[in-house]
Amino acid sequence: MSIRTRFAPSPTGYLHIGGARTALYCWLETKHRGGEFILRIEDTDRERSTDAAVQAILDGMGWLGLSQDEGPYYQTLRMDRYREAAEGLVKAGKAYYAYESKEEIEAMRAAAIAAGEKPRYNGHYRDSSEPLRDDPNRVIRFRNPTEGSVVFEDRIKGRIEWANAELDDLVIFRSDGFPTYNFAVVVDDIDMRITDVIRGDDHVNNTPRQINIYHALGEPVPQFAHLPMILGPDGQKLSKRHGAVSVMQYRDDGFLPHALLNYLVRLGWSHGDQELFSVEQMIELFDVGDANVSAARFDLEKLSWINQQYIKTDDPAEVATHLLWHLTEAGIDPSLGGPDPVDVVIALRERAQTLREMADKAMVWYLPLTTYDEAAVAKHLKAPTALPALHSVRAQIEALTQWKPEAVHEAIKVAAEAIGEGMGKVAQPLRVAITGTQVSPSIDHTVYLAGKDEALARIDRAIALSNG
RNA sequence: GCUCCCUUCGUCUAGUGGCCCAGGACACUGCCCUCUCAAGGCGGCGACACGAGUUCGAAUCUCGUAGGGAGCGCCA
Numbered sequence: 001m002s003i004r005t006r007f008a009p010s011p012t013g014y015l016h017i018g019g020a021r022t023a024l025y026c027w028l029e030t031k032h033r034g035g036e037f038i039l040r041i042e043d044t045d046r047e048r049s050t051d052a053a054v055q056a057i058l059d060g061m062g063w064l065g066l067s068q069d070e071g072p073y074y075q076t077l078r079m080d081r082y083r084e085a086a087e088g089l090v091k092a093g094k095a096y097y098a099y100e101s102k103e104e105i106e107a108m109r110a111a112a113i114a115a116g117e118k119p120r121y122n123g124h125y126r127d128s129s130e131p132l133r134d135d136p137n138r139v140i141r142f143r144n145p146t147e148g149s150v151v152f153e154d155r156i157k158g159r160i161e162w163a164n165a166e167l168d169d170l171v172i173f174r175s176d177g178f179p180t181y182n183f184a185v186v187v188d189d190i191d192m193r194i195t196d197v198i199r200g201d202d203h204v205n206n207t208p209r210q211i212n213i214y215h216a217l218g219e220p221v222p223q224f225a226h227l228p229m230i231l232g233p234d235g236q237k238l239s240k241r242h243g244a245v246s247v248m249q250y251r252d253d254g255f256l257p258h259a260l261l262n263y264l265v266r267l268g269w270s271h272g273d274q275e276l277f278s279v280e281q282m283i284e285l286f287d288v289g290d291a292n293v294s295a296a297r298f299d300l301e302k303l304s305w306i307n308q309q310y311i312k313t314d315d316p317a318e319v320a321t322h323l324l325w326h327l328t329e330a331g332i333d334p335s336l337g338g339p340d341p342v343d344v345v346i347a348l349r350e351r352a353q354t355l356r357e358m359a360d361k362a363m364v365w366y367l368p369l370t371t372y373d374e375a376a377v378a379k380h381l382k383a384p385t386a387l388p389a390l391h392s393v394r395a396q397i398e399a400l401t402q403w404k405p406e407a408v409h410e411a412i413k414v415a416a417e418a419i420g421e422g423m424g425k426v427a428q429p430l431r432v433a434i435t436g437t438q439v440s441p442s443i444d445h446t447v448y449l450a451g452k453d454e455a456l457a458r459i460d461r462a463i464a465l466s467n468g
Numbered sequence: 469g470c471u472c473c474c475u476u477c478g479u480c481u482a483g484u485g486g487c488c489c490a491g492g493a494c495a496c497u498g499c500c501c502u503c504u505c506a507a508g509g510c511g512g513c514g515a516c517a518c519g520a521g522u523u524c525g526a527a528u529c530u531c532g533u534a535g536g537g538a539g540c541g542c543c544a
Contacts, residue, residue, distance in 0.1 A: 008544095009544095010543085010544050012543090012544080042544065044543090044544080045543055045544060047543085048543075048544085100542095102541095102542065105541085105542080106541095109540090109541085113469075116469055116470085117469080117470075118469075118470045118471075118540060119470090119540060119541095120540075137542090139542055157472095157473070157474090160472070160473080161472095162471080162472075163471085166470080166471055166472090166540085167540095168540090170541090170542095171541080171542050172542095173542085174542040175542055176542075178542085180541085180542065180543085180544090181543065181544045182544090184544095185544090200538095201473070201474090201537090201538070202537090202538055202539075202544095203538090203539095203544095204472065204473065204538075204539080205471080205472065205473090205538065205539040205540075206539080206544095208472095226473090228473090228474080228537090229537075229538085231537090233479080235536085237537090263480095266480065266481080266493090267480065267481095268480090268481095269481095270480085270481055270482070270492095272482070272492085273481085273482065273491075273492040273493075274492090274493095275480095275481095275492080275493055275494090292480095292481080293473080293474065293475095294473090294474050294475065294536095294537090295474075295536090295537070296479090296480065296481090297479060297480080298479095299479050299480065299494070299495085301479085301494060301495060302479075302480065302493075302494045302495080303494095304494090305493085305494055305495090306494090308507090312507075348506095349507090350505095350506055350507040350508090351505065351506045351507075352506090380504095412503085416503095422503080423502095423503045424502090424503045424504085425503090426503080427503035427504075428503065428504065430503090431503075431504065437504090438504055438505085439504055439505045439506090440504070440505070441504090441505080441506080442503075442504090442505095442506095443503055443504080444503095446504095
């Protein structure tokens with residue numbers, strides 16, 4: 001039987017790093033084994049679920065390229081099915097109605113804790129022979145086995161055994177007519193013919209309960225793989241202050257989706273010493289059973305490094321499409337003037353870890369030069385050789401008939417030779433003239449990207465500054 | 469409190485009894501390259517949580533301790 005997995009977020013917020021990693025691992029395991037990846041929205045919590053969150057999750061998955069083969073399915077559209085399944089269990093004697101109020105349950109729990117015991121339902125209605133009655137507190141509870149234990153082989157954590165005595169009779173159908181999580185997932189995973197449940201390890205505790213429900217329903221139990229959590233840089237649970245932001249924030253911050261995927265796949269999984277993986281390679285090499293067992297911290301610096309590796313080695317035309325998005329965000333339209341974004345990528349790809357940073361640096365060519373760094377002016381435009389250097393290079397540049405980085409490079413070299421100085425004596429004043437600072441890409445690209453007319457105009461202004 | 473899970477450099481990890489006085493990557497750092505900044509090359513710093521045991525031999529197996537995490541909801 002071919003593999004079927006699902007990613008089942010609850011729409012109570014955006015898709016964050018932890019969810020994205022879970023989705024990625026499901027997706028990779030499925031692609032690797034040639035099966036179907038299903039997206040299911042677990043929206044039975046009506047208080048906290050929102051349409052905006054559903055859209056945010058869909059957007060995040062789309063940006064990352066984790067497309068589903070089926071779905072999205074919505075639990076709220078399957079209410080009849082849960083009711084039917086729950087009532088079926090009651091008829092079969094595997095579940096029963098109970099009528100305690102929330103207050104009574106709360107008191108029960110408090111009493112247990114006070115007595116130093118594990119808080120659990122006391123099973124009052126478990127063997128009650130009371131006839132079915134209408135009651136606003138009526139729920140359906142699962143008749144959990146009281147003896148023996150549940151054993152399962154987790155593909156990541158290994159063998160896990162749980163004594164049934166530790167489990168109480170959980171509510172599977174609420175008084176408001178909605179199923180509870182532990183019941184709905186089982187019914188869904190059965191109906192959707194899920195063969196491999198890959199999810200966060202905060203669910204291992206739920207697994208024994210769910211397995212008992214599978215048994216009660218007379219259905220085969222799927223394989224489980226519980227992924228360790230992703231922690232914030234400080235080792236604490238991911239919070240909004242670091243990491244737990246929407247994956248879309250990473251797009252806004254200038255990361256390539258593929259770079260994020262690469263970072264995420266290595267966070268908790270590895271293949272020897274390899275750090276960089278194309279999506280195709282991930283699919284080929286990934287096996288969820290090889291995932292690590294312990295939690296990992298999120299490290300923005302390593303993500304940035306990976307991002308730069310792709311900015312550097314991807315096809316510049318491809319990178320430029322992403323850069324263009326950032327330029328547009330910044331209010332720049334390259335079709336109206338300024339350098340070709342592809343040329344900008346070529347000049348800056350070794351100097352920017354993010355596209356955001358690249359877009360920022362590119363502003364020197366897209367916007368008029370308005371400010372000069374004082375120290376740069378003092379050091380390079382007021383130098384004794386500055387004026388002759390600028391005049392010399394201006395003449396060479398003006399004479400150029402071809403506007404290419406190579407030609408500009410040649411012009412600067414000739415200009416330096418003409419005044420008997422090294423490249424540095426010409427390049428630095430020229431750099432300040434073009435950018436107003438002493439830091440920029442190689443001087444030939446820096447001048448080239450400005451365009452001939454603008455380059456000459458900026459040199460003229462520098463000459464004036466140098467004189468004054 | 470109870471149950472379950474986890475523990476190799478600051479971080480991500482390799483490692484499944486001898487190849488490991490522990491390898492790679494990020495970060496930090498020294499040198500080289502150089503028109504600035506980067507990128508790159510060559511080095512450096514830096515870890516098997518602790519304690520018993522099994523074994524000729526343990527990062528690798530067992531037990532215990534400590535620390536961390538998750539769960540114990542009519543939330544998912």
